[in-house]
Amino acid sequence: MNSDPVLKVEDLTISFEDDDEDIEITDKVSFKIYPGEVFGLVGESGCGKTVTALALLKLLPMPGGKILSGHVLLKGKEILSLPLTEIRKVRGKDITMIFQEPSASMNPLLTVERQLMECFDYHEFLGDKDERVRDLLKLVGFPDLQRILHAYPHELSGGMLQRVMIAMALIMGPGLIIADEPTTALDVTVQAQVMELLMGMKSEMDTSILLITHNMGLIAQYADRLAVMYAGRIVEEGDVDIFFDNPLHPYSRGLLDAIPRIDSERAEIAPIQGQVPQPRDYVAGCRFCDRCSHAFSLCEAKPELNLFNKNQRVACFLYSKGNP
Amino acid sequence: MTILETRHLKTYFPVKGGIFYSVREYIKAVNDVTVAVHAGEIVSIVGESGCGKSTLGLSVLGLAPVTSGEIYLAGNEMKITNIDSWKPFRKDFQIIFQDPFTSLNPRHTIFRILSEPLLVHNICSRKDVKEGVAILLEQVGLSSDYMERFPHAFSGGQRQRIAIARSIGVRPKLIVCDEVASALDVSVQAQIIRLLMKLREKMGLSLLFITHDLSLVKAISDRVYVMYLGKILEIEPTADLFERPQHPYTKALLEAIPTLNRSKRPKILEGEVPSPVNLPRGCLFQTRCRYKKERCMEQHPDLDPRNKGKVACYYPLISP
Numbered sequence: 001m002n003s004d005p006v007l008k009v010e011d012l013t014i015s016f017e018d019d020d021e022d023i024e025i026t027d028k029v030s031f032k033i034y035p036g037e038v039f040g041l042v043g044e045s046g047c048g049k050t051v052t053a054l055a056l057l058k059l060l061p062m063p064g065g066k067i068l069s070g071h072v073l074l075k076g077k078e079i080l081s082l083p084l085t086e087i088r089k090v091r092g093k094d095i096t097m098i099f100q101e102p103s104a105s106m107n108p109l110l111t112v113e114r115q116l117m118e119c120f121d122y123h124e125f126l127g128d129k130d131e132r133v134r135d136l137l138k139l140v141g142f143p144d145l146q147r148i149l150h151a152y153p154h155e156l157s158g159g160m161l162q163r164v165m166i167a168m169a170l171i172m173g174p175g176l177i178i179a180d181e182p183t184t185a186l187d188v189t190v191q192a193q194v195m196e197l198l199m200g201m202k203s204e205m206d207t208s209i210l211l212i213t214h215n216m217g218l219i220a221q222y223a224d225r226l227a228v229m230y231a232g233r234i235v236e237e238g239d240v241d242i243f244f245d246n247p248l249h250p251y252s253r254g255l256l257d258a259i260p261r262i263d264s265e266r267a268e269i270a271p272i273q274g275q276v277p278q279p280r281d282y283v284a285g286c287r288f289c290d291r292c293s294h295a296f297s298l299c300e301a302k303p304e305l306n307l308f309n310k311n312q313r314v315a316c317f318l319y320s321k322g323n324p
Numbered sequence: 325m326t327i328l329e330t331r332h333l334k335t336y337f338p339v340k341g342g343i344f345y346s347v348r349e350y351i352k353a354v355n356d357v358t359v360a361v362h363a364g365e366i367v368s369i370v371g372e373s374g375c376g377k378s379t380l381g382l383s384v385l386g387l388a389p390v391t392s393g394e395i396y397l398a399g400n401e402m403k404i405t406n407i408d409s410w411k412p413f414r415k416d417f418q419i420i421f422q423d424p425f426t427s428l429n430p431r432h433t434i435f436r437i438l439s440e441p442l443l444v445h446n447i448c449s450r451k452d453v454k455e456g457v458a459i460l461l462e463q464v465g466l467s468s469d470y471m472e473r474f475p476h477a478f479s480g481g482q483r484q485r486i487a488i489a490r491s492i493g494v495r496p497k498l499i500v501c502d503e504v505a506s507a508l509d510v511s512v513q514a515q516i517i518r519l520l521m522k523l524r525e526k527m528g529l530s531l532l533f534i535t536h537d538l539s540l541v542k543a544i545s546d547r548v549y550v551m552y553l554g555k556i557l558e559i560e561p562t563a564d565l566f567e568r569p570q571h572p573y574t575k576a577l578l579e580a581i582p583t584l585n586r587s588k589r590p591k592i593l594e595g596e597v598p599s600p601v602n603l604p605r606g607c608l609f610q611t612r613c614r615y616k617k618e619r620c621m622e623q624h625p626d627l628d629p630r631n632k633g634k635v636a637c638y639y640p641l642i643s644p
Contacts, residue, residue, distance in 0.1 A: 044509035157596055187372040187536065189593040192580040196592055214510065217582030221590060244584055256584070258514040260543040262566065263583040269543050271514035275479055 004076065005032035006175050006208045007056070007095075012070035014048070014055050016279075022066065023279045025051050026232045029070075030305075033176065038202065038209045040223030040240065042216065042255075044276055048232040049212050053178050056210075057091050058084075075175070093123045096169035098198075100181035102161035106153040112164055113149040119171045136167040139204075140197055159190035163197060170201055177202075180212045195222055216259055220244055228252050231277055231287035234305055238312035248314040250292045286317070294318055326399065327498045327530045328361040328384060328417070333393035335376075335383045339601060351600045353379040355554035356393075358627075361498060361530050368533040368541040368562075370577070371551035372597055380551070381500045381534045385417055386410050398497060415445045418491035422503035424483030428475040434461075434486055435471040441494050460489040464519060481512035485519065492523055498530040505540065517544060538581060542566050550574050553600055553608045555624070560633035570630060570640040573609045607638070615639055 012029045015022040026048040033039045041049045054060050056072050058080065072080050079090055099105040106115060116133045119125075125132070134145055140163040142148040153161060162182060169177050179198065183191035199222055202209055211223055219226050219240060227237040228249065236249040247253045254272040274291040277283075286292070289299040298317040305315040335354040338347040353376040361367045369377045382388035384395055390404040397413045421427040428437055438457045442448040448456040458468035464485040475483055484504060491499050501520065505513040521544065524531060533545055541548055541562065548565045550558040550573065558571040569575040576593035583590075595612040598604050604611045606621040613620065619638050627636040 044511060159596055187597075188538075188577060188580045189372065190596060192582070192590040192592045193594075195582070195590070215582065216510075217584060220584040220586055221582040241586065244586070255510060258511045259584075260514075260517075260537070260539040261584065262539040262542055262578070262581055263585045263588065269514045269517060271518055272511035273515075275481060275512060276509065 003035055005034050005073075006075060007033040007210070008071075008073040008076075009052075009056070010071040010073070012052060012055060012072065013068040014051055014060065015066050015068050017064045017066070018280075022068070024068070024232065024282065025279050026055075027282075029229075029232075029234055031227050031234065031237065033208050033210060035175070035208055036202075036206055037225065038199075038211055038223045040219040040226035041210060041212045041229060042214060042219055042226060043229035044214060044255075046276055046279075047229040049229050050180055052229075053097070053180050053210065053212055056178065057095055057097065058082075058087050059091075059097075088122060092119055092174075093172040094174055095176045095178060096172070096174045098162070098165050098169050098177060098179045098182045100184050102158055102165050102185070103153060105165065106161060108153050110152075111149065112151050112153070112156075116164070116168055116171065119168065123172055125172070132171060133167075136170055137164075139170075139201070140164070140167045157190075158186050159193060162186065162190075162194050166194070166198055166201060170205060170207075173205055174207055176208045176210060178210045178212070181214070182211075183218070184213070184215070191218075198222075216256065228255070231282055232279065233287065233315065235288065235316070236312070236314045237305065238308075238314075242311050246312075248308055248312060248319060249288075249316050250294050250318070251288045254291075286315075325363045326360050326396070327363050327365075328398075328532065329359070329394075329396040330384055331358050331394040331396075333357045333359075333380070333383060333395065334391040335379050335388050336391045337389075349601055352376075352554045352603065353388075353600065354383055357551075357554070357556055359384075359549055359556070361532055363497075364524075364528055364530055365547065366524070366531045366533055366545045368535060368545035368548045369551055370535060370538055370541055370548060372536060372577075374597055374600060375551045376554040376600070377534045377536075377551050378502055381419065381502050381532065384532070385419055385500060387419070415494045416497040417500070418494065418496040418498070419500040419502065420484075420487050420491050420504050423507050424480055424487050425475075425507075427487055428483055430475050433472050433474055437475075437486065438471075438490055438493060441490060445494050447494055456493070460493050463492065463523070464489045479512075480508050481515060484508060484516050488516070488519065488523070492527065492529075495527065496529065498532060500532045500534065502534045503536070506535065506537065513540075538577060550577070553597065553603060555608055556627060556636065557609065558633060558635045558637075559627070564632050568631070568642050570633065570635040570642050571609075571637050572613050572615050572641060575641060576612075607636075609637075615641075 010030050014026045015024045029052055043049045055067055071078055120129050183194050223240050226240050227234045230251050236252050247256055257270040258272055260269050272291055285301050286299040286303050289295045303315040303317050305313050308314045308319050333354055336350040336352050339349050341348045371377045379388050383390050386407045395402045403409050435457055438460055439453045442453055442456050461468045466485055505516050545562050548560055548562055549556050552573055558574050579591040580593055598611055607624050610616045610620040625636045625638050627634045
């Protein structure tokens with residue numbers, strides 16, 4: 001990719017206050033998302049992926065959440081330093097978000113129409129607003145417009161709500177959609193519907209997507225590049241095509257071995273021993289080291305995310321010079 | 325030997341409404357289901373949310389109000405109207421729930437949680453119970469030092485281990501596992517599944533595995549029942565189900581899963597599961613089926629033996 005990134009995240013460190021103490025949740029997270037790209041952020045719960053996404057729009061829970069350091073550049077422009085009034089202009093316009101639980105992220109007291117139209121209260125839109133909303137609802141697959149426009153969230157199923165959320169995310173034609181576990185609450189058949197829709201919309205409107213999920217299958221199917229997060233750090237980053245053939249980091253490999261596979265004959269699922277550390281117990285060195293079968297003396301230090309080859313970066317001493 | 329069997333099991337939940345708050349209709353959560361689990365077997369029930377699989381799991385243990393049908397536990401017919409008479413069989417049939425955060429009493433210590441079933445069923449005397457609990461903890465890979473702690477001190481995976489320890493303490497013949505791994509992260513999920521497999525081997529357990537995760541089903545089960553809107557649509561040995569699904573619904577379910585193989589895109593099954601209150605006319609799946617013909621609109625097909633399994637479809641995908 002030669003063009004400039006839509007979004008550039010640099011050294012983002014986020015902390016949460018707990019008992020008057022700042023606990024670092026993420027540690028210098030950096031990544032770039034290019035135009036028209038689907039960038040997957042994978043990791044287990046508590047690894048900091050959702051917190052990272054929230055921080056991009058300064059949506060961290062207040063008080064408590066703090067951005068200690070780092071930059072978020074939207075088309076080259078820093079947005080973390082913007083005052084609230086300015087960042088509101090970015091939210092819902094340049095960057096929009098789709099959340100995990102569609103029924104929890106809509107207002108139960110307002111009709112779908114009211115909620116979709118709300119966007120125009122905050123952003124300037126020159127065209128016909130009603131038509132825009134109707135067009136989008138048709139696009140996301142609602143044939144009966146009158147019914148859906150006047151429906152309240154409780155009248156719709158999870159899949160329908162998530163389609164409304166997608167329509168909502170698309171209204172202003174954003175450059176980037178953050179989809180945080182968009183299908184985790186849905187059944188597989190509905191998941192396939194929602195993902196295909198999202199991808200169709202992406203190509204039609206030429207937006208980028210930050211796809212946050214713990215489902216490796218979704219990443220394999222829909223993402224172009226990915227970053228694997230573990231305990232607040234990105235441990236591996238690269239092209240999806242290469243990653244699944246040759247995962248580098250021991251954690252990435254372990255994760256892939258732990259997933260039951262429907263498409264292969266491999267019967268065994270191999271667990272990763274131990275458990276994900278709590279942010280309070282994060283160590284300075286490699287945080288996967290106590291669960292890693294390859295750990296050696298160097299792992300006491302912090303591994304940097306280094307280039308392994310043209311399309312892969314990995315934070316592991318196994319791949320540093322002088323080691324096999 | 326058949327450990328668990330149901331015949332024409334029905335669990336209907338009444339929906340009340342109107343001026344007199346009378347029963348207006350029923351949600352047919354389990355609608356004429358016949359299943360069997362043989363000794364040492366792992367049987368999976370799969371289906372989308374709302375298909376009645378969890379209700380089925382609860383019903384076979386008398387934990388949901390069964391409307392009609394027959395239930396046999398280890399060959400003995402249970403009286404569905406008299407749940408108290410099940411008591412002598414309770415010990416042999418256990419259940420592990422999905423969410424280990426709600427299935428352990430937060431105000432009881434681990435010792436109390438694990439010792440209660442041992443004492444109730446006279447497995448241990450009061451004198452030996454501490455030792456019994458320690459053995460249980462060790463069997464599920466936890467330290468016996470944890471005995472005096474409360475559930476909140478443990479992670480999801482550890483809690484699920486405690487739930488497993490509680491269920492195996494009474495040395496059951498069968499455990500119903502209701503989505504035991506879905507609330508856990510993948511790396512921990514694999515640990516729990518492996519633990520269950522190990523214990524099954526050691527204790528000769530049968531498992532009734534209820535899940536929506538078909539990949540997991542493939543990894544562990546011997547036979548699979550596919551459930552949709554309260555009815556069983558297909559029964560197959562696991563290998564056959566994944567290689568040659570006969571019911572269009574099974575095939576669609578398998579094809580919708582995003583695999584790690586990038587050349588094989590998930591295929592979409594249009595539509596959503598209809599409401600279990602207003603069941604569609606004819607075949608339950610006809611509203612979403614792409615092979616639907618006239619006959620499918622008339623009556624729901626019976627579950628007929630075909631190849632190595634059974635399928636409820638007039639036009640199965642594989643000819644015998």
